[in-house]
Each structure stands twice: as C-alpha cells, then as structure tokens.
Amino acid sequence: MEKEKISAELQYKAVRSSGAGGQNVNKVSSKVELTFDLQNSASFSDEEKIRLHEKLATRLNKSGQLILKSDEDRSQLKNKELVTRRFFEVIEKALHVPKIRKATKIPRSVVEKRLKAKRNASEIKNFRRKPDF
Secondary structure, rough: HHHHHHHHHEEEEEOOOOOOOOHHHHOOOOOOEEEEEEOOOOOOOHHHHHHHHHOOOOOOOOEEEEEEOOOOOOOOOHHHHHHHHHHHHHHHHOOOOOOOOOOOOOOHHHHHHHHHHHHHHHHHHHHHOEEEE
16 A cells, blocks of 8 residues: 555545634634545555445445544644544555455364263263162
C-alpha cells in the first residue's frame, strides 16, 4: 500500500466542532472531515476495491465515499493527523487477508486416550452398583 499515493487522493474539510470549548468552539473550525472516494481511486486494484467495498460497506455512503471525522482535539492539525492515522488503520484492517485454516485429522493417540478415559469412567461407575446374585 502506497501511503503517499493514497494521501494525494484524500480530501479534508474543516468544520465547526460541537461540544465544550466555550467561545473557541464557536469561532474556530477544529473538526476535520476526511473524504475518500473509493470507487474512483487509482491507488487500489479492482480486487482491492471489491474487498474494501465488502469490508467497509457499513462505513461507505451511497456514492461510495468513505467519510471519517475527528473532533477529539482542540487543534485542527492534530485532528487532521488523528483522522489520517485512523483512515490508514481502517484501510489496512480491511485489506488484511486472513490465513486459510488447514483441516487436520485428529491424531489416533488422542482418540485412544479419550476412549480409555471413557472406559475407566464406566468401570468406576460399574463398581458403585450393587452386585447381582
């Protein structure tokens, strides 16, 4: 994944933040919205786009854009860094291909051990019974 190439396609927009902050929150646009157009991106191959679309389906809007927001800090620059870092984490997690599990046979020794334990439990329970005369 080429972060520089992807970073060139990111669009940032500064908006007024909500919440506590007093007068500062009313006059400073510190909240940052990151928009990434997944469908028109040249940074990913077609198969990567399909994988991202499947994994991020709940996060994409109707036009296929991924929108992330950050208003955690009072500084616009820090919010921009936070939202960019979060974007790359989301993309890396979505592109991760899990390993395919190889089905293995249960070893004979394990099966025999289990059956032996069952026989022992059965014998112990038989000893508890009243004898037949």
